[in-house]
Amino acid sequence: MMRPLNSVVERFIPSALVFAIVLTFVVAILALLLTDSGPVEVTRGWGEGLSGLLEFMTQMALILLLGHTLANTGPVRRLLASLGGLPRTALQGYLFVFAVAAVASLITWGLGLVVGVLLAVEVARQGREKGLALHFPMLVAAGYSGYVIWHMGYSGSGTLTAATEGSFIAEQLGETVPISETTFAWWNLLAIVATILAVGIGLALVAPRAGDRVIEMKADARFDDEVRVDDEVVTPADRVDASRVLTLLVGLALVAYLVIHYSDGGAATLDIVNWTFLALIFLLVRSPLELIALVKNAASNVGEILLQFPLYAGIMGIMATSGLITVFSDFIVDTAGPSTFGVLAFLSAGVVNFFVPSGGGQFAVQGPVMLDAGARLGVDPAVTIMAIAYGDQWTNMIQPFWALPVLAISGLKIRDILGYTLVTLLASGVVFAATMLLVGAG
Secondary structure (H helix, E strand, C coil): CCHHHHHHHHHHCCCHHHHHHHHHHHHHHHHHHHCCCCHHHHHHHHHHHCCCCHHHHHHHHHHHHHHHHHHCCHHHHHHHHHHHCCCCCHHHHHHHHHHHHHHHHHHCHHHHHHHHHHHHHHHHHHHHHHCCCCCHHHHHHHHHHHHHHHHHCCCCHHHHHHCCCCCHHHHHHCCCCCCCCCCCCHHHHHHHHHHHHHHHHHHHHHCCCCCCCCCCCCCCCHHHCCCCCCCCCCCHHHHHHCCCHHHHHHHHHHHHHHHHHHHCCCCCCHHHHHHHHHHHHHHHCCCHHHHHHHHHHHHCCCHHHHHHHHHHHHHHHHHHHHCHHHHHHHHHHHHCCCCCHHHHHHHHHHHHHHHCCCHHHHHHHHHHHHHHHHHHHCCCHHHHHHHHHHHHHHHHHCCCCCCHHHHHHHCCCHHHHHHHHHHHHHHHHHHHHHHHHHHHHC
């Protein structure tokens, strides 16, 4: 069923790096055509924006590095092995990977992003041993599809920003918007369940059937390479390097900090996600030597991330400084009414996400404009916030930015999974749009 679409994707969709380069020029041309900015202003906005995601880039690189490292520790490999053995059929494998990734994404988006692909690899490995014909690109796509609901969960950057005292959202509205009105609103919880069901049905319908071409995971996939520490313990220094005491102490110290952080009312942030990964790693590894070997094994996945983030930061710079994002948003405002604003805001956020793929970055540049427009139309700010959140997570399914860690670990290209994530886009889009119509009518 997916063969014609996949053939088109394989022939015409470039690599993620080329995608980022092309998007840069598309945004620059749009800024020149649709705003008063000239070539100098657009170039300056791009150049000054290149460094705009350096902190974020480091955080994302750490998520990939630490997530891959954590997954290769002995205890986690055994846990993934146990989970990977649960599916008994190929269809169960696809749906199981999607469901686990979706739940993990609701807890913390970074966890869902990494767990989805690592579980996909483990299910593929054990499925091969059972003789199951598992299509590896679809397994990875199913894991990445779980990410389509991340902004509806506890780590949603937009909802957490709106709930934070002193944030730009709180200052604009004159009050905070608690997560009880966004993340834990009854209609958002209902939408989570409906999205999981809709995407699950969509994936089941397009799963390879008997006679379809199946691409199995390569036997030499990097995740399948077990990290071993063969250094002999001879000198006192060797004994220190091979000791578990030091790593255990650091792990316990990190756990103590995390307990204090959450006891003080702290939220799950990018840094907290990373320190959680790091704490688990220090607690689970057997020695500094093992940790060094694990990190060396994981580091090869980070290079492409580091190269593409500055390009997306430059795109964000053009969008923000030229006012192009305001042009897009104002068009929606001019055509919307109170009952349709949520749907149109959702769709506009989906479009903007192509150019500003960072959830936090998109909320920073689009949020104030849309909240102002919503206020003029009498729309509840919670609806506007979630509309942007829905749009941001929605088009991640066909925008390769967040797929980079998934592709790096799995060894696939964006064109390998895009045909299946397009199905996720369509299925989830129906639920998101219907939810916005529901709350708009209410």
